[in-house]
Amino acid sequence: xxxxxxxxxxxxxxxxxxxxxxxxxxxxxxxxxxxxxxxxxxxxxxxxxxxxxxxxxxxxxxxxxxxxxxxxxxxxxxxxxxxxxxxxxxxxxxxxxxxxxxxxxxxxxxxxxxxxxxxxxxxxxxxxxxxxxxxxxxxxxxxxxxxxxxxxxxxxxxxxxxxxxxxxxxxxxxxxxxxxxxxxxxxxxxxxxxxxxxxxxxxxxxxxxxxxxxxxxxxxxxxx
Amino acid sequence: xxxxxxxxxxxxxxxxxxxxxxxxxxxxxxxxxxxxxxxxxxxxxxxxxxxxxxxxxxxxxxxxxxxxxxxxxxxxxxxxxxxxxxxxxxxxxxxxxxxxxxxxxxxxxxxxxxxxxxxxxxxxxxxxxxxxxxxxxxxxxxxxxxxxxxxxxxxxxxxxxxxxxxxxxxxxxxxxxxxxxxxxxxxxxxxxxxxxxxxxxxxxxxxxxxxxxxxxxxxxxxxxxxxxxxxxxxxxxxxxxxxxxxxxxxxxxxxxxx
Numbered sequence: 001x002x003x004x005x006x007x008x009x010x011x012x013x014x015x016x017x018x019x020x021x022x023x024x025x026x027x028x029x030x031x032x033x034x035x036x037x038x039x040x041x042x043x044x045x046x047x048x049x050x051x052x053x054x055x056x057x058x059x060x061x062x063x064x065x066x067x068x069x070x071x072x073x074x075x076x077x078x079x080x081x082x083x084x085x086x087x088x089x090x091x092x093x094x095x096x097x098x099x100x101x102x103x104x105x106x107x108x109x110x111x112x113x114x115x116x117x118x119x120x121x122x123x124x125x126x127x128x129x130x131x132x133x134x135x136x137x138x139x140x141x142x143x144x145x146x147x148x149x150x151x152x153x154x155x156x157x158x159x160x161x162x163x164x165x166x167x168x169x170x171x172x173x174x175x176x177x178x179x180x181x182x183x184x185x186x187x188x189x190x191x192x193x194x195x196x197x198x199x200x201x202x203x204x205x206x207x208x209x210x211x212x213x214x215x216x217x218x219x220x221x222x223x224x
Numbered sequence: 225x226x227x228x229x230x231x232x233x234x235x236x237x238x239x240x241x242x243x244x245x246x247x248x249x250x251x252x253x254x255x256x257x258x259x260x261x262x263x264x265x266x267x268x269x270x271x272x273x274x275x276x277x278x279x280x281x282x283x284x285x286x287x288x289x290x291x292x293x294x295x296x297x298x299x300x301x302x303x304x305x306x307x308x309x310x311x312x313x314x315x316x317x318x319x320x321x322x323x324x325x326x327x328x329x330x331x332x333x334x335x336x337x338x339x340x341x342x343x344x345x346x347x348x349x350x351x352x353x354x355x356x357x358x359x360x361x362x363x364x365x366x367x368x369x370x371x372x373x374x375x376x377x378x379x380x381x382x383x384x385x386x387x388x389x390x391x392x393x394x395x396x397x398x399x400x401x402x403x404x405x406x407x408x409x410x411x412x413x414x415x416x417x418x419x420x421x422x423x424x425x426x427x428x429x430x431x432x433x434x435x436x437x438x439x440x441x442x443x444x445x446x447x448x449x450x451x452x453x454x455x456x457x458x459x460x461x462x463x464x465x466x467x468x469x470x471x472x473x474x475x476x477x478x479x480x481x482x
Contacts, residue, residue, distance in 0.1 A: 014470035015477055056459060058466040077445045077459040078254065098419060098441050099412040 001166050001197030002031040002054065007063030007073075009049055010223070022223030023049050027063065029216050033165065036188065036198040038208045041218035047201045050218060051168045054199065055090045056080035067166055085113050090168045091159030095143060095151040102140045103129065107157045114162045121161070128157040131183055149175055160187050167191060169200035173207045185210055230255045230428050231396055232296050236285030238275050244452040245271035249285070251447065251457065255395070258422060258429040260443030260460060262436060262475065268452040269432045270400060276430060277317050277398045278307055289314070289396070312342050316389035320401035322381035326373045326388065332359065333369040335388045343392055358387040362417060379410035383417065390421065397422075399431040403438055415441055436479055440464055448472045 007027040013019040024046040031037050039047040052058040054065055056072050065072040068087050070079060084090075089110070097106050104125045111121035129139055132153040138146065143154040156172055172188070173181045181204070188211045191198065202208040208215070229252040238245040246268035253259055261269045274280040276287055278299060288296035291314065299307060311317070319325040326335050336355035337345075345351050356366045362383040364376075373381050382402065389397065402418065403411040419442055422429055433439060439446050439460055446463050448456040448471065456469040467473045 011466075012468075013473065015473050052465070057461055059458070059462055059468065077462075078257075080459055080462075081444055096440075098416045100416045 001033050001068055002029075002199060003064075003066040004029055004054070005064045007050075007053060007060055007065060008223070009046070009053055009058060009060060024218065024221040025223040027218075027221045031197045031199055033195040033197050034192050035214070036192055036200065036212045038212040038215045039199065039201050039218050040208075040215050045219045045222065047218050048170060050221075051090070051170055051199065051201065055084070055088065055168055057090075087164060088166045088168070089159050089162065089164035090170075091156055091172050092170050093152065093155075093174060095155045095158075097143060099144055100142055103134065103143045103146075103154055104139050106143055106154060107161050110158060110162045116162070125157065125161060128161060129154070131187075132157050133180060133183075149177070149180075152176065153180060156184055156187070160191070163191075163194065163196070165196055167196055167198045167200075169198060169202075171201055171203060173202065173204045181207065227254075228290070229253060229296065230257075230290050231430075232288045233276060234286050234288075236272070236275055236282050236287065238271055238280060238282045239452075244268070246275070246449070247452045249447075249454055253396070253428050253430065255428055256426045257445065258431065258443045260439035260446040261430065261432045261449060262434060262439055262446060263449035264434065264475075266451075267449040269449050271452075272449070273398055273400055273430065273432045277315065278311060279317075312339065313392055314395050316392075316394040316397045318382075318385055318389055318397060318399040318402050320404040322373070322378070322385040325385040326381060328372065328374050331370045331372055332364065332376070332384055335373060335384060336391050339388055339392050354391060355387075358391050359384075361421075362387045363413075377410075379406050379414065382406060382410075382414060386418070386421070390425070390427075393425070394427070396428045396430070399429060399433075401433050401435075402431065403433070403435065411438075418442065436464060436476065448475065 005028045008025040009023045011021040011023065027050060039050060041047055049058060053060045054072065060073045063073060067083060070083050072080065104122055107125035107128060108121035111124060112118055134150060134153055143151055146154065152175060173184050176184060185207055188198065231253040234250045236249045237247045249272055261272065263269045275282045287299050289299050290296050299310065330338065333352060333355040336358050337351040340351050340354060356369055359366050359369060364380060364383055373384055376384060403414055406414065415438065431442060443460040446460045447454050448469065450471045456463060456467065456472045463472060464476055467476050
């Protein structure tokens, strides 16, 4: 599902003394459907950069990233948008939404975008919010007023709303209490069972042990 | 999304004497796509928008639109009545200052109804009914239908301008700093409204703004302009999170974090 070869990334900061910051070089690995792979390595080793490159959020200049047969490097923006709509999901640690939009709508939106019926999407969104223990009294409010932990759970609900065949997870269990952490791990496991390929960053060592099939140490790709 | 462009711009240039407006701009827009154009004052983004919308004649280049689903035709080669019809039916233009897009001496309902009458609507009851339902859609109280826009707040005027523009069911909307003169809380409401309208009606939008947050929230793709030239284009979140051109890096790094 994911196939990455000879991928490198360097940031050129024109406004800061023309600094050149090489982050990763010659990244190469593949992930099969139903497999969950953890990216490891210390802070600053480029784990999040690799996820962002795969999502098309950072621009890769050399190498190749193929997701479900679609090449990301040098792809047309439309190709990436279409891939994100149907195939590739991304759960970040930060919720970024418009003010005023109710939580149910925030969660249902990826499903609606992917072509599901609005009523079905709404029902599914409510189900996910219930599973992630977001109090029902909050569902019609904007998540921007929620606590950090609640926002993160809304983000997870949103990320899992549509059954993407490929998922990127950036610290999905960070700052969750025990019960919610278990719910998220169950959701990851269910995604794997239906054949979803997952690349994730998990600082939570125990969580990594439970859901990940393999670890890839990103520091081996450190740029010289 | 449809696989062929709704709107296509090629090598568009416009200068004012020796003063460059915009130079060699080319891009395609597909149905349902939102393109953000950013740049500082004087970068040529408003000149570009005016050329695209037919308010200014470009010096060179072409602006093409798929009028009836049979392929792109040059809007510059159209006769004046054809251009006017296009601007009244399939296109819409939302001005930064609602006073430029509204008739201040005509009631709110009249402002919405006028655009319908321009395309041939004559039944008073239907026109009023449409005007009233569009007021609701943009969250204006229908009790204000007979009031003049001069009695509305800036945010309400902007929503009225949007209703007036969308009532004829356009497919392409040009927006020039639509959240420009509004205070922040009103901006958020307008952005939310715009986003749901764009989604529900599958509109294509070209939005000029200097507010990068507007681009992040609304646009699929973006173009960065500096001194009349397009210096960077791409997926909106990619350009904002990993800008390549020195000017874009400066622009993105200059935004204050809140």
